[in-house]
Amino acid sequence: MSFTVQIKVMPLKDLLDPQGKAVMGGLKNLGLNGVEDVRIGKNIDLRINASTEDEAKQIGEEAARKLLANPVMEIYEVTVH
Amino acid sequence: MKFGVVVFPGSNCDRDMQDALEQDLGQKVLMLWHKDKDLSMFSTDDCIVLPGGFSYGDYLRCGAIARFSPMMQSVIEFAQNGGKVLGICNGFQILCESGLLPGALLRNSHQQFACKNVFLKDARNEVYKIPVAHGEGRYFATEDILNGLEENHQILYLYCDESGHVTEAANPNGSMRNIAGICNTERNIYGLMPHPERACSSILGNVDGRKIMHQLFFAESLVS
Numbered sequence: 001m002s003f004t005v006q007i008k009v010m011p012l013k014d015l016l017d018p019q020g021k022a023v024m025g026g027l028k029n030l031g032l033n034g035v036e037d038v039r040i041g042k043n044i045d046l047r048i049n050a051s052t053e054d055e056a057k058q059i060g061e062e063a064a065r066k067l068l069a070n071p072v073m074e075i076y077e078v079t080v081h
Numbered sequence: 082m083k084f085g086v087v088v089f090p091g092s093n094c095d096r097d098m099q100d101a102l103e104q105d106l107g108q109k110v111l112m113l114w115h116k117d118k119d120l121s122m123f124s125t126d127d128c129i130v131l132p133g134g135f136s137y138g139d140y141l142r143c144g145a146i147a148r149f150s151p152m153m154q155s156v157i158e159f160a161q162n163g164g165k166v167l168g169i170c171n172g173f174q175i176l177c178e179s180g181l182l183p184g185a186l187l188r189n190s191h192q193q194f195a196c197k198n199v200f201l202k203d204a205r206n207e208v209y210k211i212p213v214a215h216g217e218g219r220y221f222a223t224e225d226i227l228n229g230l231e232e233n234h235q236i237l238y239l240y241c242d243e244s245g246h247v248t249e250a251a252n253p254n255g256s257m258r259n260i261a262g263i264c265n266t267e268r269n270i271y272g273l274m275p276h277p278e279r280a281c282s283s284i285l286g287n288v289d290g291r292k293i294m295h296q297l298f299f300a301e302s303l304v305s
Binding site: 015016017018019021022067068070072073 | 141142145149177178184185187188189190191192221222255
């Protein structure tokens with residue numbers, strides 16, 4: 001079976017995110033003053049062929065752990081669709 | 082002692098490094114293609130250099146994909162056997178991604194690409210003027226790792242001002258504790274963001290890079 005595994009990667013909470021900061025400035029210029037913080041991460045979708053949903057999730061976890069996210073600076077979340 | 086300079090798709094300081102080593106420092110250099118694996122012509126007295134640039138387009142994270150290239154598998158083994166490895170700029174990012182050096186290099190805190198001369202100082206308080214050129218050079222590691230680096234004298238160079246004062250204003254990218262370059266505990270793997278290879282020839286108006294290269298490769302022991 002083929003599964004879509006979605007991996008959300010975000011910069012660690014305490015880390016300064018310069019990209020988010022720049023976008024925050026843009027939103028302020030738009031007049032959206034209610035926006036208090038912006039943090040930007042990545043969304044990675046994998047098509048995975050596996051026999052069960054669990055197996056697909058495991059492969060996604062391994063991909064995230066070994067390559068797609070760097071635990072020194074990022075956290076990730078794996079979901080199967 | 083001879084040098085190997087690895088060429089990844091997107092490396093752009095490989096020839097600068099080759100020129101500096103051959104023309105300015107009179108060293109023997111072999112260029113190494115990222116798809117090859119053979120390092121049998123090198124002994125642990127030799128040095129493999131990972132040059133600056135944008136390996137694999139900086140896709141995903143700087144250095145993240147280069148780490149899995151065939152040549153990097155051999156370089157990791159070479160380093161683990163005690164061979165010298167130097168990573169400059171993107172090379173430093175690759176070393177951190179490979180786990181050969183601790184920490185990571187993040188987007189510059191001021192959100193801009195930094196391309197200018199900066200001042201560095203070593204553990205002996207000697208000051209050097211060396212160019213930097215990077216968008217992701219903000220050294221980051223946990224407090225525990227930073228303390229360990231200090232205790233073991235693994236911090237090779239700090240960003241400072243012209244008179245050697247380590248100040249926030251002299252930090253070109255927001256690196257923690259003004260760190261510009263570090264080494265591993267065994268002191269055979271070095272990573273730095275600034276480009277000494279761009280400051281080795283008098284025709285370029287700055288030869289401070291030669292002093293850095295001498296210190297890294299030819300000093301009796303690395304200053305600690």
